[in-house]
Amino acid sequence: MSSESTTDVLVIGAGPAGLTLANYLALQGVSVRLMDRAPSPPVRLSSSVHGPGSEVMQRMGSLGNLPNETPLLTRATAHLGLQPIRLRYTTPGKENLAPPMLINQGKIEAAIREHWAELGGAVEWDCGLVDIEQDPTGVTAVLANGEQVRARWLVGCDGAESMVRKAAGIGYIGRSKRYLLVDAHIDWDLDRGGLTSWIHPDGRVGAMPMIDPDGANNLWRLLALDPDQGTEKPTDDEIVSRVRTVLAERSPYGGIEFRDTTTKLTFVSHARIVDNYREGRVLVAGDAAHPHVPFGGPAIHTGMGDAENLAWKLALVIQGKASEALLETYQGERRPIAAEIVLGKTAPSQIEKMRNPIVRFVRDRVVAPIVKIPGFEQLTTFSHSELWETYRDGPLGGGARFDAKPRPGDMVGDFECVRSADRRRTRLYDEFRGRWVLLVPAGGADPCVDVVRKRLGEEHFAVLERKASNAAGKKARAEADEVWLVRPDGHLAWRGEPQSAGLDEWLEGMLRYGRAKNK
Template sequence: MAPDVLVVGAGPTGLATACGLLRQGVSVRVVDRAEGPAVTSRANFLHARGSEVLDRLGALRELPEESLRAMMITTYLGDRPIASLRFGDPGLRTAAPPMVVSQARVEAALRDRLAELGAAVEWGSTLVDLQQDSTGVTAVLGTGESVRTGWVVGCDGAGSVTRRLAGIGFPGVRISERYLLADLHIDWDLDRSGTTGWVSPAGMIGAMPMPSPNADLWRLIAYDPAEGGVKPSEREIVERFRRIVPERTGRSDARIRDATWVSLFTVHRRLAEVYRRGRVLLAGDAAHVHAPFGGQGMLTGLGDAENLAWKLGLIVNGRADESLLDSYEAERRPLATQVLRGTTAVTKVNIAAGPVGRFLRDRLLVPVLNLPWVQRWATYSASQLWVSYRRGPLGTARLTREPRPGDRVPDLHCVCPDGAVSRLYAELRGRFAVLTPGAEEQGGVASVQRRPGKHVVFLRYVDDRREMWLVRPDGHLAWRGRDVSLLERWLTTALSTGRAKR
């Protein structure tokens, strides 16, 4: 049977998109050109917003218990510590505090959830062509199979074939900075309770502890200007780390034994011209790519997936007009632009080569990071819990009490129709939630089901709030007020036009 949606790419973004759609009863096929799952990844940090997305998808699982809490980043200038930045729990009732966990492990948890929802990744399946018309898309795979589907979502990374076949431009720049990466077994007495970085005239180097039975596995990253454009072999990368570590850190006691994984990358900064062309949509690295500093890549992709899945699911189920998809790009592309700017600024700080740049970084900027309010701001900023769509087509920028429509709603305790106490995020399950003060009001708002149908759940507050709230499937506030007719009007308008107001 033809799937409603073909998802291309089985990384975190593609898997989260597929899980979100399946939860709404949408049929999905997931294809990936790789021959099998990745065993490791460059990304190994998940902030609080990412944990919330996984929690709402039912895919968080044991990741918090399996991860490390290496939340302290200590920066050295030579052998002298000059700054300590602590990433803590933002204190906003999140599903989990920041975690050091491999993207590969996140993907495994999402694949488990995908299997529970009745689907599996089709490995070794490459998208080679697609043609779309007014009713759907015909995609051709490398096996020669032709797949007829309603929609294609490209989550196939920076080199996205989906994006190219859809004719969507990917302007930006390839920055000359090159970095070496390796997971190495190292004998040294470096503190594993946090990440350590060294600034040096020769370039930055950082060491992050990785989960391992013997507590000796480390992820090293080092700035390594390309020498003649020659790509080093895996053995040469390890040998280069053996030379770089004592030179830049002053740690002559470090004995690098062997590597479990090595890689290198050159920083790109690119943003897709549009996120949608007809029935083809982009998400994750296929839509935006940037420097990996700050752990924003996987985090932003998971946010794309959740935002897109609930909207596309309603459309496939006949509960919303295609115009609702316009709000996907309107809400997510500005965030990607902001992330690109932020990661570019961090990159420039990390590789400051000139004497003026190094002075500003080492003597002025780095010490500021020791200030408590700066550390709180850094934790909150990196978490993406601040993300709001109040200025988007489904939000409102007018001054009202917070949260305003478009803002994130905390994971409130709530009462289910059967009287059981639960959490808001656990009850969303890809649906809207109507929160009311009491059972009487619940009976009065049942009419709102006319538009979203089964894609809405009715809950009661456990506290003394008096307003009704309509919460979107991605945990953002859609509407607040006391008049049920205005709530119905919001749903009708938003789902038929993609805007909160006509």
């Protein structure tokens, strides 16, 4: 006879997205169980994470000392023909934020698991999902071990082959292709401070510096689309041979020697995205919603961004402070970002896929030099690494288009503040931990504090004041006189005058209707 247990949220999948979601829900007082079908933490391929992923960990409180323990990934070079396009992952105005890192996904997961344990949580390994049944009040998950778990909500973070997605009948569009991966010791002149790739209409080939346990400084990971997409899996020798061939065809490094090839494998990567992020009381996040090629870190930080976005909304619904309409904003804000990456709609992806010889000639001779201009280079960098991730056009963003930046929906950068409660100095990103932040002028803003307390609850927000030293210049002085409400995921919710009624109106619209504009 099967046993049955209950929880607010059941999270299936203990990768970066699932771990992030469980942590954020627990920080907001929501009961959660986190399960994974693997018997123990699996070996991971991905070996880098961009700034947005590091920032999620910083706001969560799980980043710790990782940036000082691992090489930083500060740049990337993409070759358009003979033209190198250099992208910088440290950008003006964001120097204080958590950096991109050259770090194995397994180490990221270990850091978030440790934080999860500090919150009293534990991953339940070897818990495969068999089926789900949902009704208007919740979901019953049937596990392979015979246990049945009753949850008010179920979230699938269980990867590209998501059992949750399949069981919920969520549609899935896109394509799947086989890739080749080789780790080898190579002596060449590539930059070990970042990624290098060569763009080609048949698929780019990329090289990523790797950390060698033996201390060698010449270990590299090569990744390329398999030119033979047949059904027969290549042998190890064929994998190495094909990578050599692709590298020779698309880069100036034909004939380069591969020594001590430590890893030789193929994997099928799914560039796909779901039709809907929610089906009743079942939601999906991370690779379960939008798998991506594991090169350069977008899959990791996009999944973590999903989790951080969903957690505070789900918590408000569970706490009875918001209607289920708020959950519709999860897809409204996150799907457009994933679609750009997965379906190749970003500017770099469009440039990469050009096949017409004349168009490619123009690209290499005209477009590439333009992209190298600092302003365009920064734009390309932001597009590639989601440093300009914004929800301005989403259901909770917007306001006057020409208002001062950041605008509602934009990410708010980190800076020094003072806690209103005890006058201690702090930093904005150290105060989130699943909470909202109300930034007020030095003189306070009691009416706004009262509004947020009434709508969100005393324990779910922090009141901070900007340090006086930050108020230099006309723009900064104007900001210092304003009130900002910042969401738990670091995005600006509302900004305005301390006596404005707009804050209460924004919160009312967000909580009741899942739609709100800054007025």
